[in-house]
Amino acid sequence: MAKQIISGLVAPVDAGKTTLTEALLYQAGHLRQLGRVDKGNAFLDPDQLEKQRGITIFTHQAALDYQKLHLTLLDTPGHIDFAAQTEQVLQVLDYALLVVPANDSLRGTTRTLWKLLARYHVPTFLFINKTDSIGADAPAVINQLQTELSPACIDFTAAPVTTGGTAEAIAMQDDAVLENYLATDRLTVSQVQKLIRQRKVFPCYAGSALKLTGIQALLDGLAQWTVEPPAAGDHFAARVFKVSHDRNGNRLSWVRVRSGTLRAKAEILPGEKADQVRLYDGDKFTIQQEVPAGGICAITGLTSTYPGQGLGHATTAPQPRLQPVLSYAAKIDTDNPRPYLRALHELADEDPQLKLSWSQQLQEVRVQLMGTVQKEVLEQRLAQRYGLQLHFTGGQILYRETIAQPVEGVGHFEPLRHYAEVHLRLAPGFPGSGLTFASQCREDVLSHNWQEQVMTSLGAKEHRGVLIGAPLTDVKITLVGGKGSIVHSVGGDFREATWRAVRQGLMELRAQKACVLLEPWYQYRLTIPQEQVGRAINDLQGMGADFQLTEGDNGALTTITGSGPVATMRDYAITVRNYSHGQGQLECVVAGYRPCHNAAAVIAVHQYDPVADLANTPDSVFCAHGAGYPVNWEQVPSKAHFPYQK
Incomplete structure (x- = not known):
């Protein structure tokens, strides 16, 4: 029985990634004719926009059978503006194939992809492409890979791999393997496979995808050195890595089945069933009754899925590391903006990072994007898919806020017949860590149920800074104390107290110039x-x-x-x-x-007043003489019912 492997091809733009995909499919006998990106007939660039631009914009799927290997290939976007989509795909891969051009030094995009592969612990093969081009020097590229990415990038083109100089270079990457190699003067196939799987070795191959040189050796290497991952259990678990719509408007949720079996007509989410389970090959598909663990498919009938979402017993993935940094706006000068908003909402459903917002007063729609190319593609998709003309302008910077020192924030919410007080410790986090939440509060101080309400409330909204109202990031927020009332406290009280505690702490830091x-x-x-x-x-x-x-x-x-x-x-x-x-x-x-x-x-231009932002108020509400009354954030610690730690 053939081993099932899911592999994603990743590379900077113009490295020849899609051409390599074509070459692999052709060499394995899956394609009768070798397509070319520059001629617009590549098997995995079926979209009209991709044909026009000559780049991969969307992730596409194909499969091939070679020897005892069934390989599913996911061809991902190469342009940095679409790298967030590539990042979502990395979470469902068994192996990645990183394509590096032989006629160019390592690009910034290549380094970014390498870091993402490390973040998601994806075992990686490398293919040095375009060795037939002027200035190509594959050995020099391998030296650069070893110097700048990892010394474990090892040339696998010199046979045999399990003995001689290649084997010695591989053994040097693991002390236990090296000790065994020195005793036997050879490596076993399983030892090499394990080191690759553990990301201790990165096999390098070289050739020209356009000329089909080196493709046979790469296929042989994938067949020999990959290992099918074991199923994670018997219970159904899957992860969504993409949402799209087919030509008939059907919503597709693309998933990798991690364990168990995905069956057609099964309830995947509350009230949502898998109407069809489709297995895609390019832009064609077959309908399956079930997909076992290890498989990738597209599901119709699900309306609330999103990329990164865990289904069944699978956990939801963390937010992608790559986030939009620019905000673009477009005026909708029409009495009926609904067709525009409907189309944009559908596109934002496919890519939640667009973070679509609409201002009725300004008749203006805003989206968040990575750069100009993504903006142009969005405008073209609106025109070609929906027949709508919209021009986005601006490209304003998306700022964020963090803190420079720790503080304790206090929130108190006590209108008549309500009660909750929350104390949170805000501390600087590592760059890029986002917001993290923890609890160090004993249950004899604040019951487990109320602590759960606090933790849920922390993750229920996007917290804003107090300098310009930008999203807060790289902060660790820890519950350190609080009080509730058996008679008066309800869940909404702790939500209000929690949000006010975050803002109160930020205002304390603002006064200390530590924001x-x-x-x-x-x-x-x-x-x-x-x-x-x-x-x-x-x-x-x-x-x-x-x-x-x-x-x-x-x-x-x-x-x-x-x-x-x-x-x-x-x-x-x-x-x-x-x-x-x-x-x-x-x-x-x-x-x-x-x-x-x-x-x-920047702060002067925004003229942001954090106290006037009533949706994110730092003030609290206390109760006296049978009535609630507001208390300014500065006075809240002195009036707190739970001891305040300065």
């Missing part, structure tokens, strides 16, 4: 003619970016790397092309959030 405004930063790579380096450095310094210089081999080009604010650098690629007459190239990848380089100016 921090964050902005997104790029990691960039600028290749520029040597005579224009001075101009580039002046520009980068003016934009608040840091930089390092590396001369090219021929001395004609200089590479500048570093990081800088998205706010100042997002349009710089156009400037580079203009002053370098097309010879310069700038690649930018969002590298997370850092303290804002011009925080005072």
Whole structure:
């Protein structure tokens, strides 16, 4: 029986990822004709937008059988604007195939993908593509991979793998395996498979997907060195990694079955059944009655699913690390905006990170995007799929807020016949950690039921900072105390007290100037003619970016790397092309959030009053003489019923 493996192809744009997918399918006999991206006939780029742009925008699925391997391939988007979709796919893979061009040094997108593969613990094969192109140097690329990504990136093209120099390089990655290798002078197949599965070894292959060179060796390697993961149990568990709509408007929930069996007509969510279970191959599908553990399929009939959601006994995945950093707006100048909003809501259903918002007063719709290419694709999808013309402008920076030191926040909610008090410790978290919640409160102080209500309330809303009202991030919030009343406390009371405690603590830190405004930063790579380096450095310094210089081999080009604010650098690629007459190239990848380089100016422009934000009030409500009365956030700690810790 063939082993079932789910593998995703990931790569920066123009690395030849989709061409490699075509080559694998053709070499395995699944395709009779080799399609090409540049000719618009690639098997896994069936969408009209993908044909027009010559890039993969959506994740597509195909399968092949080779020797005793049944390999399901997920071809993911390569452009950095769609990397969040790629990240969602990583969560359901058995193995990844990272494609690296042989004629180019490691790009920022490649490094970002490598970090994401590590985050989701995905065993990874590498294929160095385009070895037939001018300037290609596969051994040099492998050396760079070993230096800059991992010394465990090992050339598997030299046979045999289990003895000789390759085996020694593999054994060096694990002390126990090395000890055994020194005693026997060889490795077993299972030892190599285990090291790959544990991400201690990353096999590297090389060739040209367009010329079909190296493809046979890659297929042989995938067949020999992959291991089918064991099922996670007998109970049904699956994870959603994509939501889309077919040509007839049917909503599709794409899932990986982790354990048990997915059956057609089964109730997957309360009140929602799997009407059809589809197995896709390109844009064609067959209807299945059931899909066992390890399989990937699309389900119709589910209306409330979202990417990352766990079904059955599966847990829901954490929020993707890659988040939009720009906000675009569009005016809907019509008496009937419903068709526009209906279409945008459907697209936001497929990609929740759009975070669609509509202002009736301004007749304006806002979406959150990664960059210009994603904006253009969104406009084209509205035109081609729905016949609607909409132009998004602005590209405003999406700021966030965090804190620089710990504090205890207090929230009290006690109108007549209600009672709850909550004490929370807010502490700085690691960059990129988001908001995390914990409890250090004894149950003899606050009962388990009330503690559960506090923890649920913490995760029930997006908490806002007090500088400009931007989303709060990188903060650990810990329940440290509180009080309830057996007679008067209800769940809603603890929700109110919890939210007020968060805001009260933030206001305390604001008064101490310990709140921090964050902005997104790029990691960039600028290749520029040597005579224009001075101009580039002046520009980068003016934009608040840091930089390092590396001369090219021929001395004609200089590479500048570093990081800088998205706010100042997002349009710089156009400037580079203009002053370098097309010879310069700038690649930018969002590298997370850092303290804002011009925080005072941004705060002044927003003119945000945190006390006036009634939906996020820092004040509390106490009760005296049979009536509730408001208490300013500054006075809440002194009036608290539970001891306050400064």
